[in-house]
Amino acid sequence: MxxxxxxxxxxxxxxxxxxxxxxxxxxxxxxxxxxxxxxxxxxxxxxxxxxxxCAAKSETVEKVCKIVKKQLALTPETEVAGHSTFISLGADSLDTVEIVMGLEEEFGISVEEESAQSIVTVQDAADLIEKLVVEKNA
Structure with missing residues (x-):
């Protein structure tokens, strides 16, 4: 090994x-x-x-972090990073739906329900967003 x-x-x-x-x-x-x-x-x-x-650009991850903080009404001191899971930040399933809706609005994309269910971390969301933005612009 x-x-x-x-x-x-x-x-x-x-x-x-x-x-x-x-x-x-x-x-x-x-x-x-x-x-x-x-x-x-x-x-x-x-x-x-x-x-x-490849992972999403740092700018995308930062935008997702800001949206997650806003949607979950987290304090400014709360650390949110790519590896942060929505569950560890206190999100339930309704919060996750609201986060996805906020991401759709911010980035001008539409996230399918199947794709939304695979989002566990901030990085997962950022990676999916970049994929959807590329597909939208193609």
Whole structure:
């Protein structure tokens, strides 16, 4: 088993199934990551199992944090970051619906119910927003 040493202030990585990616790169069976000059050992991958995608821009995450704070009436001292879960911030299902509505209004997008149910963290919301904005502008 590989070990990683060093310290990081933030690292975001999303690995999700994506058959189409592996159809185009069928010989891909490992991925190496490098962060701030630190190399990580290759991650062995099973074909047709993973897709690596980039996280949302910091500006988008900041906007989402502001909307979440406003919708949940959180104090200015309350820390809200990409890794914050709506549950840990005290949101119930109705609050989450209101947050999504606020995001739709702010970014001029429409979030499908199925997509809304997959949002757990602020980062999840920001990633989805950027995806929907790109699709809307395409």
């Amino acid at each position: 590989a070990s990683v040493t060093g310290s990081f202030t933030a690292l975001s990585c999303s690995i999700k199934p994506n058959q189409a990616f592996f159809n185009r790169a069928s010989r891909l069976n490992s991925v190496s990551l490098a962060v701030s000059g630190k190399n990580f050992p290759s991650l062995r991958m099973q074909p047709a199992r993973f897709r690596i995608s």
